[in-house]
Amino acid sequence: MADRTGRLTTRELSMRTVADFEQFFWQVNGCGCALYLFGRHLSPAASAAITGRRPPAAGVRPAGRDWRTGELAAVKDLVRQGLAHGILVYADAEPVGWCHFGRADEVPVPRDDSIPRKRFARYPSTQWRITCLLTRIDHRRRGVAGTALAAAVAAIKKRGGGWIEATPISFPHRDTTLRKVRREHGWNSTAVDEYLKDNWPSREIPGLGRVGACPVTAQTMTNVGTLSMYEKLGFKPTKIDELSGDPRLPFDRVVVRLKA
Template sequence: MATRPPLKVTTKELSRRTFDDFSEFFHRVHGCACTLYFFGRHLTPLSGSAQERARLLGTAPDRAKGHFPHRDLMRQRELAAVKELVDQGKAHGMLAYANGEPVGWCNFGRADELPVVRDDSTPARLLARDPTSDWRITCLTTRMDHRRRGVATAALAAAVGAIKKRGGGWVEATPASFPHDDPMVRKLRRTFGWGSAEVINYLRDNWPSREIAGVGRVEACLTTSKTIGHSGIMSMYAKLGFEVAGLAGDGTPKDPRYPGHWLIMRRKV
């Protein structure tokens, strides 16, 4: 993927003053407003079929007009939930701006506050891997029309700076190893299906990997301009002094249909 010229990026922390920018940003990127990381789960959608939802909401979706009432309702609920955390001082993040518009986001927070709601059903992947980690960086999101222009890197650096101002400590993240785009994989999936032998055999014989000190050989993560991993990539963190501490997986065999490894990276600030 070609790299576009870098932008002049400024940053501001999430707060009551910048919440409208946060709202505008997630409206543009169609994201979940990081509710998965703030609460340890996505908010529960309305139950029932599309017809039943339409009756409850009083209107049906219309793709031609870009009218999706259930999606809009979920966005309102997500933003309201995050706004409550912001008011309580329990939601942290860094917004990145270009030409005065919010175009990027980096979610961070104390390890004991991400997620703020947790119980025995909370997946381990949503908790700090290392018990000595004081902070976590969980999500990096960039507006699609501004990707590959240094937005996420600027937001990440600003988040590390904000953590340092708050007293610092060990910061943990779980980025992808390194990205790789392969159009042949998409073609094979369309032709034969995601779980087909053709796809699995192609990935086994052609997928790139690298040796990483202290971890071993890791696979690339399948990435396109539209499907960039929200946890960032190893090189972004390495430039800021993070070091690889291990694999983020639980050691069970990987699904051969989904190549890639995620890493645990840490830095003390």
């Protein structure tokens, strides 16, 4: 069912729209939702098994195209089985945006011990997860991701609703000096640590504590969206996410939830 927001329309991922997902997937050079669906990107051997090509020798990365072909085939297989869900956003007839969501027990689909804990839902009572947003670069900053997110929540409600969980960044911050310091001194340098300590913005989230900003550029942010995007839809921040922190990066993610 198409849902109109200005020029933008949305459709759910299904066997009817999987060709649009495929078109989008190639235009954006793959998507991080594979990380959530499989717990990680496919291994070279798994990708080779799907593409029918020989796995590369140990230590050799598969060519990007082979790797993505493998991931795309695996995602399509999950769509066929009804195990991969998402929203495509169209500008006119062109797919330009994507939001991945899924049942908590299907994200990731393999449930073995080798999958990192950070790929699973944080709360046992979570029934749905929204994990990944991606907008084609020439359509960014026009509300595509916001439209995709609202449509994902509506799609979850349509399926009976329940607790939805996501882990967006706290808030975005654009800082051109940080890039220069990193370039000049290296990512893990003392100069970067000192620059961050003295200059990096943080904010208090009532009841949760202080969260650091996430570096963004004019054109891009990370694939998880911002806390504010979720708050607009009624999600509440519940805790600072201890699993998604990376000591080399200055930002925090926040676990947000909504009972839909």
